[in-house]
Amino acid sequence: MAVYVEEVSRTFGEYLLIPGLTTKQCVPSNVSLRTPLVKHAAGTQAAIELNIPFVSAIMQSVSGPELAIELARNGGLSFIFGSQPIASQAEMVRKVKKFKAGFVTSDSNLTPEHTLDDVLRLLRQTGHSTIGITDDGTPNGHLLGLVTSRDYRLSRDPLDKKIKDFMTPFDKLIVGEVGLTLSEANQIIWDHKLNTLPIIDKDGRLAYFVFRKDYDSHKENPNEVSSPDKKLLVGAGINTRDYQERVPALVEAGVDVLCIDSSDGYSEWQCETLQWIKQQYGDKVLVGAGNVVDKEGFLYLAEAGADFVKVGIGGGSICITREQKGIGRGQATALQDVARARDEYQARTGIYVPICSDGGLVHDYHMVLALAMGADFLMMGRYFARFDESPTKKLCIKNNYVKEYWGEGSNRAQNWQRYDMGGTESLKFEEGVDSYVPYAGKMKDNLAATLSKIKATMCSCGAVTIPDLQQNAKITLVSSTSIVEGGAHDVILKEKG
Numbered sequence: 001m002a003v004y005v006e007e008v009s010r011t012f013g014e015y016l017l018i019p020g021l022t023t024k025q026c027v028p029s030n031v032s033l034r035t036p037l038v039k040h041a042a043g044t045q046a047a048i049e050l051n052i053p054f055v056s057a058i059m060q061s062v063s064g065p066e067l068a069i070e071l072a073r074n075g076g077l078s079f080i081f082g083s084q085p086i087a088s089q090a091e092m093v094r095k096v097k098k099f100k101a102g103f104v105t106s107d108s109n110l111t112p113e114h115t116l117d118d119v120l121r122l123l124r125q126t127g128h129s130t131i132g133i134t135d136d137g138t139p140n141g142h143l144l145g146l147v148t149s150r151d152y153r154l155s156r157d158p159l160d161k162k163i164k165d166f167m168t169p170f171d172k173l174i175v176g177e178v179g180l181t182l183s184e185a186n187q188i189i190w191d192h193k194l195n196t197l198p199i200i201d202k203d204g205r206l207a208y209f210v211f212r213k214d215y216d217s218h219k220e221n222p223n224e225v226s227s228p229d230k231k232l233l234v235g236a237g238i239n240t241r242d243y244q245e246r247v248p249a250l251v252e253a254g255v256d257v258l259c260i261d262s263s264d265g266y267s268e269w270q271c272e273t274l275q276w277i278k279q280q281y282g283d284k285v286l287v288g289a290g291n292v293v294d295k296e297g298f299l300y301l302a303e304a305g306a307d308f309v310k311v312g313i314g315g316g317s318i319c320i321t322r323e324q325k326g327i328g329r330g331q332a333t334a335l336q337d338v339a340r341a342r343d344e345y346q347a348r349t350g351i352y353v354p355i356c357s358d359g360g361l362v363h364d365y366h367m368v369l370a371l372a373m374g375a376d377f378l379m380m381g382r383y384f385a386r387f388d389e390s391p392t393k394k395l396c397i398k399n400n401y402v403k404e405y406w407g408e409g410s411n412r413a414q415n416w417q418r419y420d421m422g423g424t425e426s427l428k429f430e431e432g433v434d435s436y437v438p439y440a441g442k443m444k445d446n447l448a449a450t451l452s453k454i455k456a457t458m459c460s461c462g463a464v465t466i467p468d469l470q471q472n473a474k475i476t477l478v479s480s481t482s483i484v485e486g487g488a489h490d491v492i493l494k495e496k497g
Contacts, residue, residue: 009330012366013483018474020462028455031464035376037077037257038286038307039353042346046354047286048233048257050377051075051223052451053367053466055356057381058082058237058261061405064391065095066107067384070443072096072232075223079259079379082237086246089236090253096234097254102182103199103208111137112144112164116157119147127388130196132206133167143198143206145169175200178207185210227256237261238287240269247277251285258287263313264327265290266297271304278305291358293334295341302345302353310379311338312358331360332373339374339470364450368457371466372473381405383450386440394439401439 035053036046054076056063060083068078080092095105108122108131123129129149134141145167152166174192176185178201189197189212199208225233235257236250243260250258258277260270270289277287289301290310301309312335314328335357346352354376361367361380370378384390385405392404440446463469 007333009334010332010477011330012332012360012369013362014477015332015369015475016478016482017365017369017372017457017461018476019460020472020474022459022462026459026462026464028452028459031455031458033075033451033454033466035466036352036354037377038288039351042350042352047283048077049225050077051225052447053371053375053377054447055079055235055377055379056384057358057379058259059381059385059407060084061392062381062385062390063237064389065092067387067389067391067443068092068096068234069099069232070387070389071384072226072234073221073224074444074447075225077225077233077235077257079235079237079257079261080255082239082246082261086242086249089246090249093234093236093250093253093255097231099232102185102210104211106132106139106206106209108132109134109137109139109141109206110147110163111135112162112167114163115159116152116161116163116166117159119152119163120154120159125393130209130211132198132209133163134206140205140207142204143170143173143175143200146173146196146198148196173198176210177202182210233257235259238273240267240273243273244276247280247285251281256286257307258285259308259310260287260289263291265292265310266300270301274301274304274306288356290356292338293329294337298338298341298353298355299345302342302351306353308354308356308376309338309342310356310358311335311375312360312379314359331357332369335370335373335375342374364453365457367450368454368461368469369475371454372461372469372475374470376466382437384443386437387443387446388441389443395436397436402436403439404434405437406434 033052035050037048037050038046040046052075056067056071056078058079058081060081063078063081068080071078080089082089099105108126108128110118110122110131110133112133119131122131131147132143133145133147134143147163147167151168157166174188174194174197176188176197176199178199180199185197185199189210195212197210198206199210201207227233233256236255238246238258238260240260240262247258260273262270274287274289277285286307288308288310289306291312292298292301292309293311293313298309312331338355342353342355355374356377356379357370357375358379361370361378367378382405385392386403390403394401394403458464458469461469461473463472
């Protein structure tokens with residue numbers, strides 16, 4: 001006979017936090033959101049800690065190198081998506097590891113043979129008016145010149161005009177060389193009244209740009225997470241198929257942590273993957289696993305060697321696993337169950353295995369609920385897909401700006417490895433949708449607002465750290481009427497604008 005779990009499967013929207021004593025110490029400026037990313041002995045510090053409890057989802061439409069850089073600068077971490085060739089994923093990791101605060105890898109490049117029309121098309125695509133002109137049109141080709149908005153006039157220049165006929169050529173550029181410090185680069189910018197300083201290597205290849213507007217930006221990221229050599233931290237997703245080839249390439253590229261990306265973490269394939277990685281690299285390579293929704297799944301992965309465990313099946317905004325397969329569990333209930341298992345595991349072994357809540361977050365206060373229920377950090381897709389830094393296109397649909405957002409289980413992604421159960425190399429049916437999300441602008445501005453809400457809510461609960469919140473939070477179930485009561489009601493709202 002089937003096993004019936006009598007407990008109701010609940011979501012975050014069915015709970016509220018009850019205020020605790022707000023002491024004089026409970027002010028947002030005193031709140032620390034620092035949290036462990038990987039397992040560690042109880043009472044010791046984890047090998048990797050985050051300054052904010054956010055990681056980005058392992059998705060094509062979310063976690064590219066640009067978002068990884070910006071999230072690490074703001075205290076979180078990205079897992080570069082794995083549904084791509086090994087070489088290209090490794091190169092994305094290298095791009096993040098090469099980044100230095102103030103030194104920007106160019107994402108707008110053309111050749112001298114391109115035209116003004118190509119310049120305008122690239123400007124619309126990236127929003128960046130400074131274009132590096134290289135021999136092969138790549139970010140690291142031989143630098144031949146520069147194009148900015150000052151180099152052309154749309155009113156007089158034909159669209160088919162070759163770049164070589166209007167660019168600022170290399171011999172008229174002021175450039176810096178790799179090895180230059182940021183202070184030295186900024187001094188050159190001020191001395192020569194430049195807006196942009198190209199940085200080249202000894203062979204004349206473009207390495208970075210330093211922009212006047214970024215002069216102070218590197219000082220505005222006190223939460224930046226980096227390794228002892230001052231390189232930003234970055235993760236990468238792997239699967240249970242080609243890990244023996246993918247993992248070495250990612251390790252060579254400098255990845256800091258890996259995560260097995262699968263819709264079903266409670267599997268022998270994940271166990272085998274974890275064991276192979278630990279046999280090959282020991283604790284030098286850190287790897288998370290998942291996703292699971294109960295005690296049994298957590299214990300299976302923890303005992304197999306997982307450095308953290310992801311919780312959640314079917315709760316993501318573009319995930320339709322529950323609809324397609326009837327598999328999953330309400331995110332709040334799943335998280336509570338796994339958190340109890342994590343604490344029991346620590347009491348028995350002395351090892352703390354962090355858990356990541358993946359999916360089910362609709363409102364910012366849901367993030368606090370997830371942390372209070374035991375999550376050490378949160379993995380989000382929709383939240384980050386909205387920002388400038390995500391890899392997708394910004395579109396105007398019905399007079400509203402949106403960004404594309406698709407699931408790894410969609411036909412567009414074709415990430416069959418994530419949903420593979422030992423069959424053929426193809427996506428048998430969709431477990432994710434193709435969609436849009438409202439465009440929200442720059443990550444930093446949105447993060448600041450979200451983190452302010454989180455800190456204020458924690459203060460109302462009488463907590464200034466995540467462990468304090470997990471230990472002392474009061475959580476209550478709410479009725480459907482209470483949920484309605486919690487928003488604006490029985491009034492006529494004024495139109496904004």
